[in-house]
Amino acid sequence: MDNKNDVIEIKNLNKWYGDFHVLKDINLNVKKGEIIVVAGPSGSGKSTLIRCINYLEQFQEGQIVVNDVELTDDVKKIKAIREDVAMVFQHFNLFPHLSIVDNLTLAPIWVKNTPKKEAINTAMEFLERVGIADQAKKYPNQLSGGQQQRVAIARSLCKNPSIMLFDEPTSALDPEMISEVLDVMIELAQEKRTMVCVTHEMGFAKKVADRVIFMEAGQIIEENTPEEFFENPQSDRLKLFLSQILSH
């Protein structure tokens, strides 16, 4: 297999929470510029899997290589990987004590030593792109959920990451706000930035994903192109899952 273009390589990943086997023999390679959607019922380990990629979760067995750096508990390697891998969370996790623009400039200024002026200019550019430049001076709690999530996406873009992880970015949003966040994500996907998205938005998966992965009970059950995934599911478990989420 040609691994040259693989920016994420996960080999035989196993993780336990105490005695609970949450990830089982996960093997997954992601190519540069690939858009991966991870689907599956809740508790299937999707979030845990992507949280392992930037080492928010530690794992007991297996190997994760990100941009040719192998993840170990070496602080320098973790730092190197986190500088290149951005994450968007379900609950946004903006820093409530900082204004929107300060949320965006915090990491560039302190982690990458970017001069303040330059950091602010970059921040404003990204806020412009997600359509909330006019809110830059406000605080996170003054914004709606959809706006906060767009700020969170802008924040993660500020360090110009080569890989973006999305952990159920629309699950905590009111229905009318989901599309404004998905629009931003679709735009990002069209730039061919590497993205791994845990999401229940199957419309998003159909539209932009290169591959869709179905997980259940800590395992990858099925992996396919979106067309095949939705039109021609192989396993019974995926058929059941699709019938449950698409029945309404």
Add this chain to the structure above:
Amino acid sequence: MAVYNKVETREAPSNSKGMVYWLRANLFSTPLNSAMTILGIAFLFWVIPPFIKWSIIDANFAGSTRADCTGDGACWVFVRAKMDMFMYGFYPEVERWRIHLTYALFFVVIASFKYLKQAMPKIIIAIIYFIIAFILIRGGFFGLETIDTNKWGGLMLTIVVSSVGIVCSFPLGIILAFGRASKLPIIKSVSVTYIEFIRGVPLITILFMSSVILPLFFPEGVTFDKLLRALIGITLFQAAYIAEVIRGGLQSIPSGQYEAADAVGLSYWQKMLLVILPQALKVAIPNLVGSFIALFQDTTLVLIIGLFDLLAMVQVTGSDSHWLGFETEGYVFVTLIFWVFCYSMSVYSKSLEKRFNTNLK
């Protein structure tokens, strides 16, 4: 099926606002509350007029000796005559400008903070201020006469002890709180042991230990300033309480904040100092100020190791043979000063809470 017209907003009915509504809702809402209100007002009528009569109407204000105490009420002449003792203890009169200058510089520093946005210059200015304050008050440098700490006393000593206690215990408390929240077992257990040990011992014991037992361990001839020992004791004591208050704040921060800080690539100290601590302190402000007010009042305990703070000065001045029997006036006066300081801290805490409130304003 039905379609409804839009309803315009109207003003609230008049019986749901105004003075009468407020009285009824807050003071006379139930028979029990009405009874409590009447009892409370009766109590105030019973207590306040006699106090005003004693402290103002029948009181003596003018004069300079005991012979001027002619009225039935309070004799504030005593407080006036002993004012220097209450304010400065035995600090020599000709050198008191040094204390006044230190107070004045304090307000200059506070004013400068208004114009400084970042934390670092503020911290540096505060440290420089404390060094200047030490040189000014104690002397021994630049031709200033050394004023030994056993001459310090009164309000000035209370301020020295409490401000040094507050300023030194605060960073120590933060470090202890971080230590207690740490995942590293040694750091965690050292912090927990320290905090639980200190909290299990009364402040009096710690002051005794630092003033009586500690010198036993020093070689003969080594003396260690009594005030300094008290300051160290109070700082170590207060730090444990501050640590617990800040820990309460740390625990209120959702794990998502830690994860987000990690995910954007901040180091441990950046994460703690830039993201977690500011939020934790904001939550902890009311309890922190509560601790500081308690510390301000606890400074009166330094009396037992032979330091004469503001409260102790009532005893000292009251035992003057020319002025026997005027402790009541002294205590009332000292109470007023304590109240002014503690209430100021309380008001300051409220304004801080308002300033740091970033929720929907």
